[in-house]
Amino acid sequence: MATTKTPDTLRRILDYSSRADPYPLYAELRETPVALQEDGSYVISTYRELTDILHNPHLSSDVRNLSHPVEAFERSGTPSFINLDPPEHDRLRRMAMRHFGPPHTPELVAGLEPDLTATVGSLIDGFAGKEQIDIVDDFAYPFPVTVICHLLGVPREDEPRFHLWVNAIIDSIDYNPKTDPKERLTNGRQATTDLREYLGGLVEQRHGRPGDDLLSRLANDDGPDGRMTDDEIVATANLLLIAGHETTVNLITNGMLTLLRHPQVLQRLGDEPGLVVPLVEELLRYEPPVHIIPWRASYSDITIADTVIPKGSRIMLMLASGSRDPNRFHDPDRFDPDRRDNQHLGFGSGIHLCFGGPLARRETQIALNELVRRLDRPRLVADPPPYRRSPVLRGPIHLHIEQGDG
Amino acid sequence: MRIVVDLSRCEGYAQCAFLAPDAFRMHGEEALMYDPNPDDARRDQVLRAAAACPVQAILVDQLEKRDVPAEASQS
Amino acid sequence: MTSADTLKGFKRDGRIVVVGASLAGLRAAEALRDEGFTGSLTMIGDELGEPYDRPPLSKQVLTGWVPADGTKLPRRRDIDAEWLLGVPADGLDLATNHVHLADGREVPFDRVLIATGVRARPWFVESEAALDGVFVVRTREHAESLQRALAAGPSRVLVIGAGFTGSEIASICRERDIPVTVAELAPAPLVGALGAMIGEIAADMQRAHGVDLRCGVKVTRLEGDAQGRFRRAHFDDGTTIDADVAVVALGGIRNTDWLRDSGLAAGVWGIACDTGCRALDLNGLITDDVFVAGDVARCPNPIYEYRLISLEHWANAVEQAEIAAHNMVSGQADRWPHLSIPAFWSIQFGVNIKSVGVPTFADEVVVTQGSVADRRFVAAYGYRGRVTAAVSFNNAKWLDHYRQLIETAAPFPPPCPTPDQPADMKPVPVDFPGPTLLAQGATVVVTGHDPSERRVTAAWQHR
Numbered sequence: 001m002a003t004t005k006t007p008d009t010l011r012r013i014l015d016y017s018s019r020a021d022p023y024p025l026y027a028e029l030r031e032t033p034v035a036l037q038e039d040g041s042y043v044i045s046t047y048r049e050l051t052d053i054l055h056n057p058h059l060s061s062d063v064r065n066l067s068h069p070v071e072a073f074e075r076s077g078t079p080s081f082i083n084l085d086p087p088e089h090d091r092l093r094r095m096a097m098r099h100f101g102p103p104h105t106p107e108l109v110a111g112l113e114p115d116l117t118a119t120v121g122s123l124i125d126g127f128a129g130k131e132q133i134d135i136v137d138d139f140a141y142p143f144p145v146t147v148i149c150h151l152l153g154v155p156r157e158d159e160p161r162f163h164l165w166v167n168a169i170i171d172s173i174d175y176n177p178k179t180d181p182k183e184r185l186t187n188g189r190q191a192t193t194d195l196r197e198y199l200g201g202l203v204e205q206r207h208g209r210p211g212d213d214l215l216s217r218l219a220n221d222d223g224p225d226g227r228m229t230d231d232e233i234v235a236t237a238n239l240l241l242i243a244g245h246e247t248t249v250n251l252i253t254n255g256m257l258t259l260l261r262h263p264q265v266l267q268r269l270g271d272e273p274g275l276v277v278p279l280v281e282e283l284l285r286y287e288p289p290v291h292i293i294p295w296r297a298s299y300s301d302i303t304i305a306d307t308v309i310p311k312g313s314r315i316m317l318m319l320a321s322g323s324r325d326p327n328r329f330h331d332p333d334r335f336d337p338d339r340r341d342n343q344h345l346g347f348g349s350g351i352h353l354c355f356g357g358p359l360a361r362r363e364t365q366i367a368l369n370e371l372v373r374r375l376d377r378p379r380l381v382a383d384p385p386p387y388r389r390s391p392v393l394r395g396p397i398h399l400h401i402e403q404g405d406g
Numbered sequence: 407m408r409i410v411v412d413l414s415r416c417e418g419y420a421q422c423a424f425l426a427p428d429a430f431r432m433h434g435e436e437a438l439m440y441d442p443n444p445d446d447a448r449r450d451q452v453l454r455a456a457a458a459c460p461v462q463a464i465l466v467d468q469l470e471k472r473d474v475p476a477e478a479s480q481s
Numbered sequence: 482m483t484s485a486d487t488l489k490g491f492k493r494d495g496r497i498v499v500v501g502a503s504l505a506g507l508r509a510a511e512a513l514r515d516e517g518f519t520g521s522l523t524m525i526g527d528e529l530g531e532p533y534d535r536p537p538l539s540k541q542v543l544t545g546w547v548p549a550d551g552t553k554l555p556r557r558r559d560i561d562a563e564w565l566l567g568v569p570a571d572g573l574d575l576a577t578n579h580v581h582l583a584d585g586r587e588v589p590f591d592r593v594l595i596a597t598g599v600r601a602r603p604w605f606v607e608s609e610a611a612l613d614g615v616f617v618v619r620t621r622e623h624a625e626s627l628q629r630a631l632a633a634g635p636s637r638v639l640v641i642g643a644g645f646t647g648s649e650i651a652s653i654c655r656e657r658d659i660p661v662t663v664a665e666l667a668p669a670p671l672v673g674a675l676g677a678m679i680g681e682i683a684a685d686m687q688r689a690h691g692v693d694l695r696c697g698v699k700v701t702r703l704e705g706d707a708q709g710r711f712r713r714a715h716f717d718d719g720t721t722i723d724a725d726v727a728v729v730a731l732g733g734i735r736n737t738d739w740l741r742d743s744g745l746a747a748g749v750w751g752i753a754c755d756t757g758c759r760a761l762d763l764n765g766l767i768t769d770d771v772f773v774a775g776d777v778a779r780c781p782n783p784i785y786e787y788r789l790i791s792l793e794h795w796a797n798a799v800e801q802a803e804i805a806a807h808n809m810v811s812g813q814a815d816r817w818p819h820l821s822i823p824a825f826w827s828i829q830f831g832v833n834i835k836s837v838g839v840p841t842f843a844d845e846v847v848v849t850q851g852s853v854a855d856r857r858f859v860a861a862y863g864y865r866g867r868v869t870a871a872v873s874f875n876n877a878k879w880l881d882h883y884r885q886l887i888e889t890a891a892p893f894p895p896p897c898p899t900p901d902q903p904a905d906m907k908p909v910p911v912d913f914p915g916p917t918l919l920a921q922g923a924t925v926v927v928t929g930h931d932p933s934e935r936r937v938t939a940a941w942q943h944r
Contacts (some may be wrong), residue, residue, distance in 0.1 A: 048930065055857075055881040057850055057899040063899075085900035087852065094435065103425035103432035110451065201434045274450065277457045300420055300897035343462050351878050353460060358424035408555035410534050414796035414824035417877045435857075436875045439523055439541050442534055443551035450712030473860035 010035075010043055010316075014174065014391050018385035022291070022391070023333065025122045026321035034307040036316035040068065040297075041314035042307075045321040047328035047345070049305050052406035054350040058299045059315065060085050061352065064368035065103075065297035067312025072175035072185060073295055075348065076192050078231035082352060085299070089351065095225050096236050098334025099217040101358065109358045112147070116363060119146050122368045127403075132381065135399035139371070141245070148244030152237055153213025154202065162198065165191035166242050174294055174392050192238075199234045199241070206229055214240070248360045250388075252291035252367045255280070257399055258287050259372065260380045262335055269372050283364070284323075284346025286335045291320035291394045293348070319345040320394075376404040407449055409456070411440055415463035420456040422455035422464060430455055484812060490809050491591060495520040498588055500570045501596030501736075502526025504534065505775030505798040509594050510560040510897075512806035521590055522562040525580060527569035528620060529660050533540060536795060539646050540828055543653045545632055549625035555596065570597070573743040578770065592770045592809050595740070595752060595760065596802065599710065599733035599793055601777040604641075604864045609703040611626050611939055614711035615727045618646060626888075627728065631657060635725035638662070639714050641700050643670035645827040647730030652829040655690045662693040662722050663754050664700050664714070675840050675872055677716055677912035679860065682853055682874070693722075703727055710881035733793060735777050745771065749793040751779035756818035758805035771772050774801035780819055781935045784887065785869070794825050817932045822884050832856055835877045835882045838870030840911075847894045847908040851876050859883065863893025888927040890940050 012018055013025045021228045026045060026142045029035065033046035044050055053059050062085050064074045075083075081092040096196050100106040123139050133139070145163075149156045170187020199215075206219035228236065250270040260268040295314050302309040309315060347354035354360070371378075381400035388397045409429070414445075418436030422429075429444035429452050444452050456464040487742065497513060499506045502524045510522055526532075534552045540545040565582065572581035573593070580588045601617035602611035614635075616627045632637070638654045640647045643665035654661035667673060669680030670687060687694045695716070702715040713723050737747040745768070746753035746761040752773045753761040758780065760771040773780075775798035779791040804819040811817075827834045840846075843862035851858030851874075859879050862870035867890045869884035886895065894908050925937035 052882075052885065057879050057882060058897055058902070061898055062900065086850070087855075087857075087901050101432065102420045102427070106423050106427040106431065110427055123651060165905070274453070277454050281457050299900050302897075341462060342458070349460060349462070353419055357456065358421055361425070362452070365454070407525070410555050412796060413826045413828075414794070415837070416826075417561055418875075419878075419879075425884070433828055434833065434875065436877060437546075437828040437831070437833035439546070439828065440545050441541065441551070443553065445548070446703055465555050465557065472842055477596045 005037060010037060014176070015388060016387075019387035019389075019391065019394065020318070022394070023324055026219065026318060026324055028097060028319055029318060030325060032310070033305045034202075036307075039314075040349070041179055041316060042299055042309050043316045043318060044304070046305075047316040047325035049321040050317055050319065050322040050345060052351055053302065053315070054352075055294075056302060056304070058302045060297040061089065062297065063295075065299050065312065066295070068314070070295065070314065071177060072172060072188075076189060076357070077148070077196055078229075078235045080235040082239055082243075086351065091225050092228070092232060093351075093355065095223060095228055096214075096240075096355070098219070098223050099214050100355070102153040103221075109362060111216070112359070113362065113366070116147065116366045117151070117370070119143055120366055124370060124374050131402065133401050133403065135256050135371075135401060136249065136253050136396060137398065140249045140256070140367070140399075143252070143367060144245040144248035144360075145358070147363060148241060152241060153206070153211065153215040153245070154199075154237075154241060162195055162241065165195040166246060167191075169195070169242060170246055170390055172391055174292075174390060195241075196234050196238060199237045200230065203230050203233050203237070243354075244356055244359075246393055247289040247354075248363050250393060251280075251283065251360060251364050253395050253399050254287035254289065255283050255364055255368050256371060256378075256401070257380070257385065257396060258283060259333055259368070260378060260401065261383070265335070265337060266372060268337075269368070273369050273373070276369050277338055280361055280364050280368070281342050281344065281346075282335060282337045282339055285299070285329070285339075285342055285344030288320050288323060288344070288346040289360075289393060289395060290348075291318070292392045293315055293317035293319060294392055306401065319348060325386075329361075375401075378403045407452060408443055408447055409440070409452060410442060410465050412463040412465070413438065415461045417461055421458040424455075425458055426455040429434035440474045444472060464481060488810070488812050491502075492503065492516075492518050495591040496523070496589060497521070497588035497592050497594070497809065498523045498525065499594045499596060500573075500580055501534050501594075501775065501777075502528070502564065502566060503597055503598055503775075504554065504795065505596035505598070506594070507532040507560075507802075508557075508761055508799050509596060509774055509802035509806040510562055513810060514558060514560050514805045516807055516810045518593075518810050519929070522560060523565060523567045523589065523590075524560075525568075525570050525582065527567070529567040533621055535619070538621060539618050539649045539654065539822075542621075543618075543625045543628050543631060543650065544656060549614045549621040549628060549831075550619065558712055569739065571739045573740055573745070575744055575771065576623040577769070583824070586880060590770075592772065594772045594774060594805055594809065595777060596773070596775045596798075597736035597739070597777050599735050602729070602731045602734050604727075604729045604731075606703070609705070610729070611709075612703060612705040612711040613709055614725050615703060615729065615730050618650065619733070624881045627726075630726050631659060635659060637722070637724040638726040638728065639664065639700075639722060639724040640728045641714075642730035642732070643667070643683075643687075643694070643696070644673065644730060644732060645671065645829075646732075648687065648829050649827060650728050650730060650926070651687060651692050652690070655692060655830070660691075660693070662695065662724065663687065664698055664716065665694070665696045666699050668696050670694070670696075672914055673841075676843070676846055678846050678909055679840075679872055684854070686830050686832065686856065733776070735791070737777060749785045749790070751777045753779045753789055753855050754822065756781055756783070757808045757816050758819060760810065772805040774798065774805040782839075783820065784822065784890075784927065785839055788842075790823075790839065792823050792825075792840075794823055796824050797821070807932070818935065819927070819933045820927055820937060822887050822927075823883075824880075833877055834872065834874055835880055836870060836872045837880050837885055838862065838868075838887045840870040840872060841913060842869045843911045845893065845908040846911045847906060848903050849895055849897050849906065850879060850903075852901075852903065861886070861893065861895055863908065866893055867891065868893045868895065890926050894924065 029045040035043045168187045168191035206216045347357040385396040571583045601619035637660040640663045670683040672680030699717040728785040740747040754773040772888040779786045779789045857875045926940045929935040
């Protein structure tokens, strides 16, 4: 029977009071790998069941396949590939990938390295003379924003405008009509419209003006799949702009927090910069930036762990719980950068595996290496730090540290 | 350095081809071709690629010193 | 002394000989040391040099990207072995537990692992096979010579046999802009492994890439010039083709000849063994001290009605090596069965072809996802109403799901629709040209995920 023994576990996870440490509740959730909720939706929380369903072709990312539409997920405009199924998903992702990675543009991410290092360097230069540093506002937010703006061709000086929109959108991802004020949803909707309008304006300017940024390339390129419509370009840019920094900010901040909580690892990383590579993988398992895929739909009946999930059901995927599953990872609650066989779910799995994963990895590897190299005896001011509201994209809203003799 | 990729595990995520483009190349959309003996100068890139593989299909030589086989005496 | 003491003593200072120093032999040796075997370990191999990987030989090496000697296998750990290389084994004496080498030496063992693999099937006329410009591809020397011949810019290459290796070589010729003719006895490429429907798709793919594909024809003679250089091939329909290079890609011969007088159940299909990789003798009795892994192993698979199946698959060699090594140093209660679902890949014409299961063990096939025209699809194979295999063209991320369908004896055709299901999805006969594996028998489902817990339980068939 799939009904969970502890029906309010999910509610407690989503509640803000659990944000600093949801992991014990994930353990409770895993007692029922596929848990039917009172509203008829299903929550999947164990590693094997998560990887199974992420490779199951009957799992749909198209909101139209939910039999009971959820207001917060309703489409506003052309969806991006994250909310589409094959073959449309594959086509649009392939067209976007032409300008971001292999096989067409394999050198892009590796070639960004000097830029990434320079950006990180100048942000850390800015710490000079400060007694207290906020790792979020002073570093982990501006760094990936600068990078994604540069890649997309979005003017960096417009950041204050789209920062507000993006915040409102993130805030509405997990809108719950029972508990949340209606404005959260309407603000998110308005922000989506505003952001799309803004991006649409940028796309319009790009037509007939070939350039190196992604918007110019998408607007002017005719590849084997043809050209994206302007609406598709806007939807893609919207996705990459949001995902490009709202997730990496958490990964970098969670990384610094975790290092400060594990001083021996921090020390080791200083002596052994190459450790950052497996360390970032362990972070993606232990403190991932994306905890939950809030919804997917069963396109037809899906049998998983002896439970039949009926066609049209809403399915919630607890990725961060799966990466802490003791049936898959030895001693899962230990942060172990030497961990072997670390096949975490930090970037998901299957056809929707994070589009920008390689960039996020390089950004975080360079950021942590440089922070550790240049900070002088960094210390946490508050533990736990204050968290952002979202249980989906989970991370501190500020991470204040002191360094030196301050 | 020596590497081998278990291509029956590989699902064509191309993460390696992003991170070490000289050693890992996509042949079409999904098929991976790689250099089993990449230059030592690429070591950092190759280690990043191996760590990033979503299905952990890339094996990097674990030996510093190789257990070099003595050639059999030719009667 | 109890059997546990005996085992302990064997693990401490027993003698293990591994015959075959390629992928399976190396991985088994590493696994033996991982399992705590501290006795003496001897690796016997007929080729000189360290173990190397073979799949790149028909791909990266032939494109000229990777040198033929650049595919040495990485090591998972030190194996502290004695290597006897460059001399093949030519006999196995189970009365005295000795391996005989071709140079007359005898190597004693307590337990032996046979991993002698496969060699290339040569062209059937020796004098024609000896012509300059006639190649096979199995060893790195083969690959190196063929690479040099391709780099010289031949006017045309003839590939004899359109199985996976032959098709991969044809693909590389086209990539290098070399005219290529492929001659295949069957009605289409890959048809022996994947059936008529996929064969037709493979044929279209070859022709779209400019391959001169000739199916249903037999090459009867390879003709050389006065200098002994290959110049022309004759077909059984009376036609000829001029070419400078001929690649004989007619599959492999399992290296079991050396076991002729050993009393083991060894033959052209390999050496019969149980799922624990323990060899069977001619009477069908399980031996205690002889184990088999890799391309020469002929292992029963419960999912395929306990049929003895031999597979020339990379992953199969690795998995059997680990199972065999574990069982060589484990007591009866700790033995592992080899229950993996076979998996295979081939890279050709820009397409990643992957399979799970045993496609020849099927009576019907259906495209379940994607588009054949775009060469992005998954096809499921079924036998008597259950899923037994699947093949993907540039759609590998879904194959794990089909592996589960096979393991759970799921109904065929898969009843539930997917978002990218072709509109005209309809099972067709799988249509293999030769004798297939079909028969009635048991159906099982696989449980457990780790080697230590994987078992099967009997299941009722659907319908």
